[in-house]
Amino acid sequence: MTSAATPTRWTRPPLIRNAWLRWGLYLGLLIYLIAAASTLDVNWQRVLDGLGNSWRVIGGFFTPDFTTRSRDIWQGMVESLTMTVTSTVAGCLVSIPIGLGAARNIAPLPVYAVCRSIIAISRAFQEIIVAILFVAMFGFGPFAGFLTLSFATIGFMAKLLAEDIEDIDEAQAEAIRATGASWWQVINYGIQPQVMPRLIGLSLYRLDINFRESAVIGIVGAGGIGATLNTAMQRYDYDTAGAILIMIIAVVLAAEYISSHLRKWVQ
């Protein structure tokens, strides 16, 4: 007696088990893609014209011109780098008390709520939008950029620091507390040694991010290399723009390399 129903071929289970849901999702995706593509409205003639001229832009990368505008490039780079350093230091300093306040295991509820909302506000708005507002308030230049990057750093660092403090080994803090230590002493001897290596690692990582962002916020007038780049593009000076982009990539690579080594050394 043979059972004809035994399948001899194995097929793997699909990602989404419910067939209706699966095909519904596929259909929805297809409809969306068609709708999106139909409203795309691309001027293909302009694109073709542009592609013909694209060698001028791409050629800028191969014939970078560092010299003609060297003063502007130098000034933009110095602005970007100093902005990065000052905003990282200031942002980290401000984020430490906020991070302490946003850790549920050491802060009372009202303080926790206030600090968490500061973090939420800082993280909700991206750098460019904050930069637009700060430029309107404080005028053009790197000072507005410094404020923007510091503001963004606060949300990033305070959130990660708070999560770190919430994850510490509670026994060590308890041991310090049992010796009759005050709140400050608990922070200093029970918590700070546990989070310090990661705090330094995170600030180095943020230094990296801040440089990348400083290359962008110049487009809305907040100083730095982004402003120089935007000017070069508007002058159709693609050789200078290529030189600036190469310098940005080089600095980002160097910063990433150095900070990853420093982080390994600290941790």
Added chain:
Amino acid sequence: MPVTRLDHRNLWQRRTPLTQWAIWLGWLALAVLFVFSWQVMNKNTIWLFVEDAPRQAADLLSRAWPPRWSYLDKLWGPLWDTINIATLGTVLGIVLATPIAFLAARNTTPSAALLRPVALLIIVSSRSINSLIWALLLVAIIGPGLLAGIIAIALRSIGFIGKLLYEAIEEIDGTQVEAVRSTGASSWQVMDYAVWPQIAPAFAGISVFRWDINIRESTILGLVGAGGIGLQLQSSLSRLAWAEVTVIFIVILATVVLSEWVSARVRAAII
């Protein structure tokens, strides 16, 4: 153990005097660097404008509030464009990044000496240039519009998706690959039945995560002419119509919060 004797008692300290000095020196160097940078940075700052800031801020707020809600009607089209830029850009980014990730992963690359460095270089240069700068370049090449935005988002996504995906590929369990290979499977079948199922959840998670970031970034691409709601933002800003700017900010914030919620839900369902 750094213990010093003081008045016939043992005094314990956490560090030896030498490390303590080195650490202080490090902090001092940082402080010096900060002060120096501060002075260089603010050489051209006009402090009069900075002192003026509270008044400017109050002025800005009085112009920006109440928001001009009637302007909302004109924003639905640009908002749809923005979402399309982010979604189509992410899809294009995924399509381009997946093969690059397989070339960059040490265990799947066909040639570790030649193709792997090239793939890594593509990933690194895509990552170090912000999507706004990509958009700036692309607007210069193919002209303003949605297409420049989509390609800018895609180019920036290659680095992000490629990096996370190739790290996921390098972390797969080799024994499963070995098992499928020992059945006599071809290299494509090994890919399909041993490698792909192991990275599929990571792949979906990374894609949705990047989509969420791309929604955020596509809202401002219009500032350099690459379409979407940023174009509206740019025109309102240059007309100093702050009441409209407020409406745009609120729309952007709502979109970003919504996309973050969607992406968190999807990732929670997958992983």
